[in-house]
Amino acid sequence: MQVPLYQVKAEFFRMLGHPVRIRVLELLQHGPVPVRDLLADIDIEPSSLSQQLAVLRRSGIVVSVREGSTVRYALAGGDVAELLRAARRILTELLAGQSELLAELRQTDAPVPPVPAVSSAPRVPSVPRSGQG
Template sequence: MSVPLYQAKAELFRTLGHPVRIRVLELLQDGPKPVRDLLAVIEVEPSNLSQQLAVLRRAGLVTSYRDGPLVMYSLSTPDVADLLAAGRRILGTVLTDRDALLDELRAAPDPATGTVPAVAVPAVAVPAVGGPPGTGGAGRAPRTPATNGSPTRPGR
């Protein structure tokens, strides 16, 4: 029994739904790279990178081969780079539209009072993909103190 096309597409996009995987694909756009070079740039634990590379390989987005002692990875098709470029264009459009909407909101008079609000609408911060160095690259949010002063523990 074959999988419907929409289901296969959903699986493809789920595979792309991890910052480390996206970063690997971005780095491989310039050509094949050994794992050690990917590790140097991405700054994640070797086991984490290995796991993410395995997911990309199973999905057919990357291929691997040995070049002497090195394990090399490359994009399986130039279409992967095209998909990343399309994602970047979409993000540019979406974020531009949000900025325009925020500018309009800041400049528009309040319908209730007819005046422009004295307090500006705060800008929306867009987190960087990958997070700051040393966080494992997963863009994890820092823990915040609970109301009783003790740190919260996600999932508990």
């Protein structure tokens, strides 16, 4: 049974859904980076970075190249960098829309009428006491 394309896409985006993985991909956009530089740029334990790099490697998004005792990571293709740029454009548009709404709310001069207080206690009718009068 073949897996539907939408499910494969969802798995792909789930794989990207980790802040460290996104940060690694951002750092690799400009070319190969040694692991020691990734560690310097990302505040994370070496073992955690290694786990996240392994996920990216298994998915085929990044490749590793050993040069002597140095291991460098690079994007497997330029499409991932384009995906990150597209995400940045989308987020910029979304946040711009929110800031426009916030500016509009701040410009509104009409005061907001107060909301009447609602008592949670049941209202008991007053009963006149006998002998008063």
